[in-house]
Amino acid sequence: MERLRKLVFLSLLVSLGLALSIIESMIPLPFAMPGMKLGLANMVCLITLVIFGPKEAFVVAILRSLTFALATGSISGLFYSLTGAVLSTIIMSLVYVYFSNYFSLIGVSIFGAIFHNIGQISAASIIMENVKIFSYLPVMTLVSLFTGYFVGLGSILTTKNLRENMSRIAG
Amino acid sequence: MTKWDKCLIVFTLIASLMGLYYVKVYVSESSSKYISIQVDGDEYKKISFGTNMEGKTIDINTEFGYNKLEIGKDRVRIIEADCPDKLDVKQGWIYNPGEIIVCLPNRLIIEIKSDEKTDDDVDYISY
Numbered sequence: 001m002e003r004l005r006k007l008v009f010l011s012l013l014v015s016l017g018l019a020l021s022i023i024e025s026m027i028p029l030p031f032a033m034p035g036m037k038l039g040l041a042n043m044v045c046l047i048t049l050v051i052f053g054p055k056e057a058f059v060v061a062i063l064r065s066l067t068f069a070l071a072t073g074s075i076s077g078l079f080y081s082l083t084g085a086v087l088s089t090i091i092m093s094l095v096y097v098y099f100s101n102y103f104s105l106i107g108v109s110i111f112g113a114i115f116h117n118i119g120q121i122s123a124a125s126i127i128m129e130n131v132k133i134f135s136y137l138p139v140m141t142l143v144s145l146f147t148g149y150f151v152g153l154g155s156i157l158t159t160k161n162l163r164e165n166m167s168r169i170a171g
Numbered sequence: 172m173t174k175w176d177k178c179l180i181v182f183t184l185i186a187s188l189m190g191l192y193y194v195k196v197y198v199s200e201s202s203s204k205y206i207s208i209q210v211d212g213d214e215y216k217k218i219s220f221g222t223n224m225e226g227k228t229i230d231i232n233t234e235f236g237y238n239k240l241e242i243g244k245d246r247v248r249i250i251e252a253d254c255p256d257k258l259d260v261k262q263g264w265i266y267n268p269g270e271i272i273v274c275l276p277n278r279l280i281i282e283i284k285s286d287e288k289t290d291d292d293v294d295y296i297s298y
Contacts, residue, residue: 074297102175110179124296135197138190145183 010048010056017044017064018071025072036140039113039147041068045089046109046155051162054093061085080123087119088112105159109152113144203286204268206247211235211278220245236277247281249274 020040029036041064049057065085069078092112095103103111117140125133205219210233218224220242228250229240238259239251246264254276262272268285 077297099175102173103179104173104176106172107176107179110176110183114183135194138187138194141183141187141190145180145187149180 006052006056010052010060013044013048013060014063014067017041017060018067020044021064021068022071036143037147039116039144039151042088042109042112042116043151043155043158045085046092046105046112046151047159047162049089049092049096049108050105050155050159051166054089054097057093058086058089061089079127080120083123084116084120088116091115104152105156106149106152109155110145110148113148113151114141117141117144204245205284205286206240206242207280207282207284208240209280209282218242231279233277233279235279236274238274238277238279240281247283248272249281252277 018041020043024038024040027038029038044064045057045061048060062082062085065078065081068081069075089112092108092115095108095111100108117137121133121137121140125131205217207214208216208218208229208231210231215231215233216229218229224242225244227242229242231238231240237251237253238249241248241250243264246266248262248264249259249272252259252274254274256276259272259274259279259281265272265281265283268283270283272281273279
């Protein structure tokens with residue numbers, strides 16, 4: 001029963017991440033940079049990391065990337081989002097598990113956002129065989145400070161409520 | 172929001188601003204434009220733009236005639252010529268890759284070229 005509950009909840013989180021990804025791709029941004037986005041789906045990853053743990057967060061991140069590629073049909077974008085998601089989840093897990101005394105979820109989220117960009121840009125430079133794409137990185141890290149901050153803030157509020165409700169359901 | 176979060180934010184801010192500055196300097200230095208001087212269809216000389224080339228003049232003395240080139244910041248023009256109509260002098264500065272100055276009587280072509288293949292640049296990348 002416990003396993004089933006976990007399975008259902010993780011599936012819900014994946015679909016929530018998918019929905020957030022699709023919605024955020026519809027939000028127009030004030031300045032158009034290729035690959036720039038709000039990273040709302042990172043919130044789901046962060047919540048999974050807090051509620052379940054690194055392994056589950058990893059599964060959710062990969063599944064979300066795969067389902068997003070299936071939903072939008074942009075298979076060429078799959079490689080970028082997958083490398084970004086994997087790298088950012090690894091870093092977020094490390095920071096959350098080992099340094100949660102020092103960093104709040106905001107810090108963890110900013111780390112995730114920065115390394116998502118690094119992963120994505122690395123993938124892009126490998127695919128296009130052009131190292132000059134890395135000149136985007138400073139702009140992207142600057143943007144990921146803001147997005148990371150608000151994603152972290154959202155995750156703190158969500159996990160606080162979610163923990164209470166989860167214990168009520170389980171109890 | 173802990174003390175370390177603020178440290179992280181400040182550190183990232185500084186690092187990315189430094190990165191931006193570095194990129195700006197690096198990109199402006201590594202422009203791949205150069206001047207190609209062709210006489211009678213053959214390449215006579217290649218000159219790359221650089222800060223040490225600003226304001227320099229180059230004399231081109233060939234069997235077909237005499238022209239004098241002036242190099243500016245990322246641009247080039249002809250200031251003297253012994254051709255009768257002086258059309259090349261009147262044309263003035265050229266800046267962008269692909270632009271040319273032609274002096275037909277002297278069989279001279281000054282062209283700005285670029286190492287980068289500007290034609291097959293990626294128009295848009297969708298993620």
